[in-house]
Amino acid sequence: MNPRVFREYDIRGVADRDFPDDFVRDLGRAIGTHLVEAGARRIAVGRDCRVTSPRMHAALLEGLLATPVHVVDVGIVPTPVLYFAPFHFDLDGGVQVTGSHNPPQDNGFKILRGKSTIYSQEIQALRERVAARDFVAGRGTREERDVVRPYLDHAGSSLRLGARRPKVVVDAGNGTGGAVAVPLYRELGFDVVPLYCEMDGTFPNHHPDPTVEDNVADLRAAVARDGAELGIAFDGDADRIGVMDARGRVVWGDQLMILFARAILAEEPGATFVSEVKCSQALYDEIVRAGGNAIMWKVGHSLIKAKMKQVGAVLAGEMSGHIFFAHRYLGFDDAIYAGARLLELLSCTDRTLDELVDTLPAAINTPEIRMDMPDDIKVEVVRRAVERFRRDRQVVDVVDIDGARILYADGWGLVRASNTQPALVLRFEARTAEALARIREEVETALAAIRKELTA
Numbered sequence: 001m002n003p004r005v006f007r008e009y010d011i012r013g014v015a016d017r018d019f020p021d022d023f024v025r026d027l028g029r030a031i032g033t034h035l036v037e038a039g040a041r042r043i044a045v046g047r048d049c050r051v052t053s054p055r056m057h058a059a060l061l062e063g064l065l066a067t068p069v070h071v072v073d074v075g076i077v078p079t080p081v082l083y084f085a086p087f088h089f090d091l092d093g094g095v096q097v098t099g100s101h102n103p104p105q106d107n108g109f110k111i112l113r114g115k116s117t118i119y120s121q122e123i124q125a126l127r128e129r130v131a132a133r134d135f136v137a138g139r140g141t142r143e144e145r146d147v148v149r150p151y152l153d154h155a156g157s158s159l160r161l162g163a164r165r166p167k168v169v170v171d172a173g174n175g176t177g178g179a180v181a182v183p184l185y186r187e188l189g190f191d192v193v194p195l196y197c198e199m200d201g202t203f204p205n206h207h208p209d210p211t212v213e214d215n216v217a218d219l220r221a222a223v224a225r226d227g228a229e230l231g232i233a234f235d236g237d238a239d240r241i242g243v244m245d246a247r248g249r250v251v252w253g254d255q256l257m258i259l260f261a262r263a264i265l266a267e268e269p270g271a272t273f274v275s276e277v278k279c280s281q282a283l284y285d286e287i288v289r290a291g292g293n294a295i296m297w298k299v300g301h302s303l304i305k306a307k308m309k310q311v312g313a314v315l316a317g318e319m320s321g322h323i324f325f326a327h328r329y330l331g332f333d334d335a336i337y338a339g340a341r342l343l344e345l346l347s348c349t350d351r352t353l354d355e356l357v358d359t360l361p362a363a364i365n366t367p368e369i370r371m372d373m374p375d376d377i378k379v380e381v382v383r384r385a386v387e388r389f390r391r392d393r394q395v396v397d398v399v400d401i402d403g404a405r406i407l408y409a410d411g412w413g414l415v416r417a418s419n420t421q422p423a424l425v426l427r428f429e430a431r432t433a434e435a436l437a438r439i440r441e442e443v444e445t446a447l448a449a450i451r452k453e454l455t456a
Contacts (some may be wrong), residue, residue, distance in 0.1 A: 004375055005108070006127040008419040009119035009302035012099065012108030015052035019107060021059040028063020029135040030126045031095060031111060035069065036136055038113055040092035042070045044085035044147075046077045047097035048176050048237045050201035052107050057097045060109070061142065064095070068138025074147045076199070078176040078238035079110060080334035084154070085147045086115045087330055101209040101235035102420070104202050115330075116309075119302035152184050155337050158328045159188065162348030166229035167191040169244075170339075171219040173208035174200040177238030181336045190343055193226050195219060208235050210242025211321055211368060213250060220248045229346070230353045232339040239301065240321035241335035243342065245354040252367065254279040255360050256342070257317040258286045263345050264314055264327050265290045271327070274307050274316035276300075277402045278368065278414055278427045282361040298402035300419055301333045319368060319427070364436050365429035371447065373424045377454045378417040381424065384450045385415050385443075394442075406443060410435040413443040 001023055005013035011027070013019060035043060045061065047053040053076075064071055074085050082096040094112040102108075111118050111126075129135070168190055172178030178197025185192045195218065196205045206215045210233035219231040223244055231244035243251040251259075254275065261273055265287075272293040275283055279296075287294035297307045297316075304316045304324060314327040323338035324331055346353060373381060386404045389395050399405040403416025403425075411430025418425050424447065430436035 001130060003127055006123050009117060009123070009300045010100075010108055010110045011123065011126070012102065012106060012420060014105055015050070015056065015099070015107035016105070019052075019056055021055065023130070024056050024059035025063040026130050026133070027109070027126070028060040029066050030129040032064045032067030032069050032140065033129060033134070033136045034126060035093045035113060036067055036138075040069060040113070042072060042089070042091045044072045044074055044082055044089065044091050044094035046074045046082035046085070046094070048079070048099065048201070049076055049199040050099050050104065050107055050236070053097050053201065056107055060095065060097060065140035065142060066138070067136055067140055069140045071140060071142040073142055073144045075144065076176060077148060078180055078336060080239055080332060080336060081147055081151045081180060083112065083332040083334070084151045084330065086112060088147060088150045088154070089145070096237070098237040100237050101240060103207065116305060117302040119300065119306075148180055151180065152187065155184060155340055156187060159340060159344045161188060161344055164347045164350070165189050165191065166343070166346050166352070167193065167227065168343065169193040169195055169219060169222045169226060169228045169231040170197060171195040171210070171216065171222070171231060171233040172197045172238070173210070173215070173234060173236060174198060174203050174205060175208045175234060175236035175238060177234035177336055181232070181234065181238070181339060184336060184340060185343060188340065188343065193222065193228060195222050203236065210235060210240060211319070213367065216242055216244055216250065219244050224248065230342075232342070234335045235321070238335045239333045241323060241338045242321055245357050246352065247354050249354070249357060251353070251357055253317050253319045253321050253323065254283040255357065256323065256338070257283050257315070258360055259345060259356060260315055260317075260323070260341065261287050261292060262290055265292050268314060268327065271314040272311050274304060274311065274313045276304065276318050277399065277405050277416065278319040278425065279317075280363050280365060280429055281412070282363050286361060296399070296401060299416060305332060363429055364431070364433055366427055366436070366440070369426040370418070370421070371424040371426055371444075373417070373422060373451065375422045377451070378422065378424055380454060381447060381450050382415055382417050384453075385446060388446055388450070408435070408439055411439050413439045415443060415447060
C-alpha cells in the first residue's frame, strides 16, 4: 500500500502502480466498514470513463459487497451526478471511481458519508483501517439504477430562465460531462455545439483540466469559428468548469463568482459567500460592495463544502473551477450545473458574456502556477516560507489559513502545497505589472532557496 494515495480530500494515485485489485478490494471493505459504523445501509457507486475505471470499479464492488451495505450502482456518470444520487435516492453515502482532472494513467476515489465528502482525518482513518485489516463482514447487495434523468429534471427545474438563448460550445475533454451537459443545455433551449463530448478515457485531444490555458485552445477556436457567445469546458469528471467569452478570454473561477454573486445578491441581499485563498482580492471587495458577506477559506472541495454549511453560504467557489451552489441547489461542486446557471444569467440580460466580463474589476494577476515539488518536502517548504516572510519587513502580513498568502502594500503572492499533486501552487496579484514581477521574483527566489536547504 502506498500511503501517499490517501490525500487531503480524496484517494488518488497512478492506477496500475498504486491500485492493484487486492488493495482496491480491501479499500472497498474499509469504506463499507467505515460507512456502516457511521450508520449507513445504502450507498451509491459510480465511475468515470478512464481506461482503468472498470477494473477498479469491479474490485471496489467486491470489497463493498463483503460488508453489509446495499449498493446502488449508477454506472458511468460525472462526479456531480454521483453526488446527486444520495439526495435523490435518500442514500447514506457514495463512492465515485475517478481520476478527476489528473492525467489518463491516474485514478482514485471520492467518498461520501451521508451527503458530504469525507476529508482529512477521515481519509487517514481509512488508511489505518486497511493497514490493520479492520473490516466488518457481511453480505452486501447491489442494484443498477439510472440517476441521469432525475438529475436533468432536478437541475432544470431549479432554473429561472429569461428570454435569450445564446449559442454555447461545450468542451467535455472526452470526459463524462458532455453526455449530461449537452442534453441539459439543449433541453433548456440553448444552441449547443459539442466539442470532444465523446467519452474516451485516454483523453486523446487535450488534458482534461480547463484551468490550464493550453487545454482550452480548441475551445477558443471553436467559439470563434461557430460564432458562439461563450464556451464551457469541463474537467474529466465534470466537477470543475472553465469558461471562455467570445473574444477568447478565459473567465476564471473568481471572476465567475463575481458574476454569480451579483445575480444572487439581487435575489438575497446580505447573503454569505465563501472562496479560497487563491482568489483575487477583487472578488472579496466586489461581494462586500454589492452588500454581501465574503469569507476567505482553505482550498479543497470537501473543505469548502464544510465551511459553506458552517456559515450558511449560498455560493462558494475556487480558482480551480469548483463552483458550489446552495442557492436553489444542493451545495456540492457541479460544473454542469454551474454552466447552466451561467446560461440562466445570460438568458436574463441583453448583455453578452464579453460585455459582462468588461464590467469586472481590472486586476493584474497570474493564473495558477504549479511549481514541481516532491511530496515529502512540499509541506515543509510552505511552513518555512511562512516563517521567512513573517520576518520580512516589506511584508504587511502573512495569512496562513491555507499555505501562505503573503500581503504586500501593493499586491500579494500565494504559495501552498497542492493537495493532489507533488507540486506547490502559486498565484500573484498586484496593482502594477512592475509590482507583480517584483513580488513573484521575491517569492520564487525564496522558495528555491528553501528547497535547496531541504535537499542539500
